[in-house]
Amino acid sequence: DMAVRHYTLDINLSTPVDSASVVPGLLSIFHEQELTETIHDTNGHGYLATFVGKNGRLVVLRVHSHGLVTIDLQCHEDDNIAQLDNVRDQKRGTLFHQGSVIIFHFPSRLPALVRGAKVDRYWPTADGRLVEYDVDEVVYEEDSAYQNIKILHSQQYGNILVLDGDVNLAESDLAYTQAITGNGRENYAGKEVLILGGGDGGILAELVKQKPKMVTMKVIDGCKMYMRRTCGNTLDTLRGDCYQILIEDCVPLLKKYVQEGRTFDYVINDLTAIPISTAPEEDSMWEFLRLILDLSVRVLHPKGKYFTQGNSVNLKEALSLYEEQLGKLSCPVDFQKEVVCVPSYLEQWVFYTAWKK
Template identity: 50%
Template sequence: MAAARHSTLDFKLGAKADSETILKGLQSIFQEQGMTESVHTWQDHGYLATYINKNGSFANLRIYPHGLVLLDLQSYDGDAEGKEVDSLLNKVEERMKELSQDTTGRVKRLPPIVRGGTIDRYWPTADGRLVEYDIDEVVYDEDSPYQNIKILHSKQFGNILILSGDVNLAESDLAYTRAIMGSGKEDYTGKDVLILGGGDGGILCEIVKLKPKMVTMVEIDQMVIDGCKKYMRKTCGDVLDNLKGDCYQGNCVNLTEALSLYEEQLGHLYCPVEFSKEIVCVPSYLELWVFYTVWKKAKP
């Protein structure tokens, strides 16, 4: 499947830009590529020039009078086309240095964004930033009654579980699982434990190693369990193969039942509590996550 390569080159000049000089100085570079030009002018607002190549690629050059110059170039994502784009960007950058010797400012070239490819490498973080992953394979992609479930392979993070566009867990993220469990500060030996969610099996896999009395995992989406037990085995081990073991059992219930169980647990918090906080880097999220451990305050 063909994809489009979107390249950018930004200049922030150190002084007021001479828009007309910059426009004329860059024209010859685009003309050498056989690109036709269309220029729009706004009084006191600079220029917008569009250059179109016969092969379908095009560039937008926006020149603002306050010193900001933006170049956006879109082309087919092929090896030959990529080299031509890099050559064009290099020439524009060199010419801009010549044209702005007295107003030297900041130059920023971002890695090209590949749009419309077979594999989507771009996923948002929880705080709205866009991250490009080194994803090279779609391992699993299905729609359940609740959500879209994707498992994608990353060279760095292993298989990554993505639920409705939200990065959920990767095989690299054992630190995340252990932080949820209290990072060794909690003693689960001989205790009853309830896990709400966790269909990836990560918490269940780790907590059964600590010899609890019984672990009950409640998950609303059977398809998450099915996908993870096949493609996330470095995370879940074999605990999802059979949802009943010596000290654990898994249940797949509907949303109403899950919320009911959750509200029941929240009811235990209506008393004085104390808490501790831990900050953990979750590798595949490229984020720091804050975990709180809450417990009932001891009576004086």
């Protein structure tokens, strides 16, 4: 693995800056190394120097005219960067004593970015924030016709299912399964349950404890081997005492059920989160969502409940668009929502319950 570690150190100087006076102080960090310096012409946008070391180390030092100093250090993963770590450990005080003294408070000392590693640790949240996971291994990977499927091992969350780069479910995430089945408020014994999606087996594993009759679809191959804490043994056979797994597309199946007049006490839609795009008229994801939603409500028993996930609580526009769709169904519904903390998501997630008016 030849990854690159990228350290950043940012200092907001407490006083307005004259670049020429602070630079000698800043440079003292690099004094003991043999670095080749290049000073760049910035057209009056502060001071910029780059330094290249013999070992391929790269330092970018920038003093912005409004007082922000940014320092970047890129080096190979096995390079010794103890020097910069010393600087980073200081919480406040004076940074450089040689040449000039700079007072600073709490520099922003970010953990190093690891770039180009075999196992990627960065899986941004749905609301677009940069988060690093404690992932140490890719245990399964497949490019299916529909999506890229990865199962990653996390030290604290267990195995994590990642679909097309989005964290989908981890073995730690019983909270997800509980939320999408009504958080313990429902009694599934003897009930007809239709699970759409749920390919990780988590919902099925929870519900079979209550002996319902049920149908489910689309199994994700790796899960039955690598997500055992989630699916138990329910995915090992396609038919159990109180369930059957159908490897079929949802839409034709739902249409068949509508034609037959078959109804379900619960429809649990675990196919996908609400699309983030805010152009529902043009987006095929939204079209698919509306189709499934409409068919699902049509196969719902008059006293039945429809459960589904929404998206990050911060994606307010996408969530209100979804709620608009709920108002436009051929069969009118009421709904409520709940905000839940799913451990591996690193963001608060919205779940919906809908029922016929």
